Amino acid sequence: MTKTIADIAKLAGVAKSTVSRYLNGGSVSDRTRENIERIIKEQNYVPNTFAQSLKAKRTNFIGTVVPRLDSYATSQTLIGIDEELRKNHYQMLIANTSQDLDREIEAIYDFARQKISGIILLAAQVTEAHLTAIHDIRIPVILVGQQHDQVHSLVHDxxxxxxxxxxxxxxxxxxxxxxxxxxxxxxxxxxxxxxxxxxxxxxxxxxxxxxxxxxxxxxxxxxxxxxxxxxxxxxxxxxxxxxxxxxxxxxxxxxxxxxxxxxxxxxxxxxxxxxxxxxxxxxxxYHYFQAGEQAARHIIQLVLEQPVDRLSVLDVELIRRESVDNL
Amino acid sequence: MTKTIADIAKLAGVAKSTVSRYLNGGSVSDRTRENIERIIKEQNYVPNTFAQSLKAKRTNFIGTVVPRLDSYATSQTLIGIDEELRKNHYQMLIANTSQDLDREIEAIYDFARQKISGIILLAAQVTEAHLTAIHDIRIPVILVGQQHDQVHSLVHDxxxxxxxxxxxxxxxxxxxxxxxxxxxxxxxxxxxxxxxxxxxxxxxxxxxxxxxxxxxxxxxxxxxxxxxxxxxxxxxxxxxxxxxxxxxxxxxxxxxxxxxxxxxxxxxxxxxxxxxxxxxxxxxxYHYFQAGEQAARHIIQLVLEQPVDRLSVLDVELIRRESVDNL
DNA sequence: CTGAAAGCGCTTACAG
DNA sequence: CTGAAAGCGCTTACAG
The missing domain is CATH 3.40.50.2300 (Response regulator)
Structure with missing residues (x-):
């Protein structure tokens, strides 16, 4: 039914490794490239991401833990994260914990179990259990909205x-x-x-x-x-x-x-x-969308083992409107 | 570094297949069960989901395509979906399309590529491109908020x-x-x-x-x-x-x-x-949360190849408040 | 530039 | 109840 790299290789008259190389941007002659390209299109072939991840030992998943989904702050932050992640070919995974601290911890371990590459944590509190979990999983984590000296943090001022x-x-x-x-x-x-x-x-x-x-x-x-x-x-x-x-x-x-x-x-x-x-x-x-974007940028850098400031502070802006009287 | 099933098998003095069987609830003697249990705990072993999915050819992912994240209706529906999915050990994947129809189609194919088991589609419109995509991917799809005779649908009345x-x-x-x-x-x-x-x-x-x-x-x-x-x-x-x-x-x-x-x-x-x-x-x-729950239930049934009504209609409720004058 | 082979970490018949 | 073996679909050195 669904095509594998072996099918493509056979149809193209080359080895699986050549197809794989083509897929991953390795060096292939123009003739075989065109050939493979055509066959892939014809066969509507899409690589199996599990096989890829199993072998390559990494995923393009970034997990985001949120205390709730029905809040303006969360929504805007998520949109920012998602946009930026997409641009960089990462995929956002969301774990909603409904303000349950235990589920927050659980979510962190769950993500680790799924071999996601990094975690963005929108937590209202950072407890000992959080720190332990963050330490245990050995995966980059960035905290958004709260700060802690032991974790990379991004906060509003x-x-x-x-x-x-x-x-x-x-x-x-x-x-x-x-x-x-x-x-x-x-x-x-x-x-x-x-x-x-x-x-x-x-x-x-x-x-x-x-x-x-x-x-x-x-x-x-x-x-x-x-x-x-x-x-x-x-x-x-x-x-x-x-x-x-x-x-x-x-x-x-x-x-x-x-x-x-x-x-x-x-x-x-x-x-x-x-x-x-x-x-x-x-x-x-508060600039929630921008916070999301920057958090995404930071977690990607962390995943790629590039240096990131331990603490980033986003600016805020007073908006004067009508609900305050001038006495 | 990270433990594999082979490590556990060796430490427990049994074959990999026995460990696998234990993991998947197959029949194991009490002694080996306890033994394996202990070792797994000691070693802090967690199965590699990619290897599992690669072999088992299915995932516990359900993809949800949403036109926007910053809307009350979407949030509430997502929460309902997420809760119900969790209960049944499925994981929700979200694709936000920011009201871009092309991205909606793309998201459907992307999900298929990731071998997710089913798709919940919160679309504002159902175009030919949608129908083609839904047909192409050969994965169960349920439409929420809109109806179409060719797709399982769940709507508000x-x-x-x-x-x-x-x-x-x-x-x-x-x-x-x-x-x-x-x-x-x-x-x-x-x-x-x-x-x-x-x-x-x-x-x-x-x-x-x-x-x-x-x-x-x-x-x-x-x-x-x-x-x-x-x-x-x-x-x-x-x-x-x-x-x-x-x-x-x-x-x-x-x-x-x-x-x-x-x-x-x-x-x-x-x-x-x-x-x-x-x-x-x-x-x-409108009962968005319940719609989410039911959509999740339906998509799971569809994944398990159980029968589901082609169309479900959720009831609505008039709420009389103060913004209407009695003339 | 290209191919054969090994291996990622599991699961699944098949024997015993 | 248990184990040996094959295989899921890919990637990655290593040779050529």
Whole structure:
């Protein structure tokens, strides 16, 4: 049924090795080249990748571990990874872990088992188990969105993002501020982003700043905001993510609190939707697509044993829109 | 370095075939079983999947072709596919085509080349080239979201969705109606969904209905809505997708048109975000996750050469929220 | 430039 | 229950 290299060789009147050489760009005479070319086309021959990989001991697979598939950040990053990988003739494999840490570890080992060449890890946390797995598999790994000294990392400048936002709301005259953040287990979002905001706000001695915590879910953020709006009466709520901001805005609408007249709200991320809602959300744009592209470039370099910076930091960009009032 | 079945066999003092049999659940005596088990654990042995696939002539890969990664519908469907595939020890491969029809065809052939066992195709259109490719590769294919008599298909009940929405706005007293749809090249969304609406509206002789077309992009929808709001003065705009509805709502906000007091708006899809915006969007919920699960189940059955319905239709559900006024 | 041969790491009849 | 042998479809030195 399906043709093998032997069939082609026989039809072309040459040895299998010659066909293989042709396939792999080795030196072949023009006559045999044309001959083989024609036969391959005629026979609709495609090489068996398993036989290739078995022999060559390597694959063109790059595995990507993602905590979730239904997030703007993940989607954009994946698209960037995929585009760049395609260009370089690598194929992306995705393992979705649905925010389950155990599955994350499992996925790493699974990928190793499949002899993929490298792993791109979009993790929210890096635990000991992660480090052990990364060490065990002896395959290049690059971390995206989080950093760790023992692993090649690519991150967004969370601290600067926080700082930009902190400065901005100060500039707009806000003095009574609520920061609605997330768990510190997520270093990037939970710690650095908040640190940036805090650092900017510390330049303002007469500011009142209160910190609250919620989850990444819009509904949880909504509930948290409802409580906050009952007790505190801040002029602005700085949310750790655009999704949280969306939840806060919803809560405000339901309570009849107008944005930005009664309450300013900000996010982080720069999701497409933040521009479409009303009022449009002031946020800090993260370059997820570019992060994906660069992560792909880095993992390929790592696979090819070329040097790569241990840490790359992507710039971020403040986007001023309508959800912040100028007091 | 990495262990092979031969190493394990030697250490266990048995033949390679015995180890293989153990691995594949064949009959082995308790003693050798325990022995092999122990050695495998000690040596941290993992079978080489390429050698397995080369010999066994099949893989546990299921390829999924998606037109885009950054859409709620795609994400949810992929999650459903992935979950179900995992359960059955299949691995999902994703090819993103960025809405490029040529890449879609290419992806199908690429998958075949990689000897994947089956393909799940989330296409917006089914062209001759698709049919040729599907026919050429001789691998089971299931179409999701679109239907075609020559291919196993799994669809949402677009016609009924349209009908439900048409009935609903009629029930709410709307008589001056604009339908903002998309290209008929997309049969499911462009034709059937619209047909459903039309069918419902035809029961209303004194209704005024006008049809417009836009793209799937929010920004295009926004521009289209801006024009529509200048000329026509409908009481409701029925949008072919939630994203289009989001664009329409944005345009309305910018023009100072209040929703739903001045204009009612509806969508299709049931994206999470539609609940968070204000006012919450009336829409028809599609069960993307379940579609993914079922598509996975079907493709597995097809791979195992079990019978599968040529066409499966998933139910949809009207969700009444605040964006439709009761006149 | 070309070919014969060995081998990648498995699985699968076939004997015993 | 167990083993020896052949073979899956390729690639890679090695000779010529």
């Amino acid at each position: 969370d601290k600067r993002a926080g700082w930009l936002m902190g400065r901005h709301i100060l500039d707009q005259g806000h003095r009574d501020i609520v920061y609605l953040g997330v768990t510190e287990k997520d270093r990037a979002v939970g710690v650095y982003r908040k640190e940036g905001v805090k650092q900017a706000l510390e330049t303002c001695p007469d500011c009142r700043v209160r910190y609250f915590e919620t989850s990444f879910k819009m509904t949880d953020a909504m509930a948290a905001a409802t409580r906050i709006l009952e007790d505190a009466k801040p002029s602005v709520i700085v949310c750790a993510t655009d999704n949280i901001a969306l939840g806060v805005i919803k809560a405000a609408h339901l309570k009849g609190v107008r944005i930005p007249e009664d309450l300013s709200v900000t996010g982080f991320g720069g999701y497409d939707i933040t521009e479409m809602i009303h009022p449009a959300l002031t946020t800090v744009k | 677009d016609k009924r969705a349209g009908w439900l929405m048409g009935r609903h706005i009629l029930d709410q007293g709307h008589r001056d109606i604009v339908y903002l749809g998309v290209t008929e090249k997309d049969r499911a969304v462009g034709v059937y969904r619209k047909e459903g609406v039309k069918q419902a509206l035809e029961t209303c002789p004194d209704c005024r209905v006008r049809y417009f077309e836009t793209s799937f992009k929010m920004t295009d929808a926004m521009a289209a809505a801006t024009r529509i709001l200048e000329d026509a003065k409908p009481s409701v705009i029925v949008c072919a997708t939630d994203n289009i509805a989001l664009g329409v709502i944005k345009a309305a906000h910018l023009k100072g048109v209040r929703i739903p007091e001045d204009l009612s708006v509806t969508g299709f899809g049931g994206y999470d975000i539609t609940e968070m915006i204000h006012p919450a969007l009336t829409t028809v919920k």
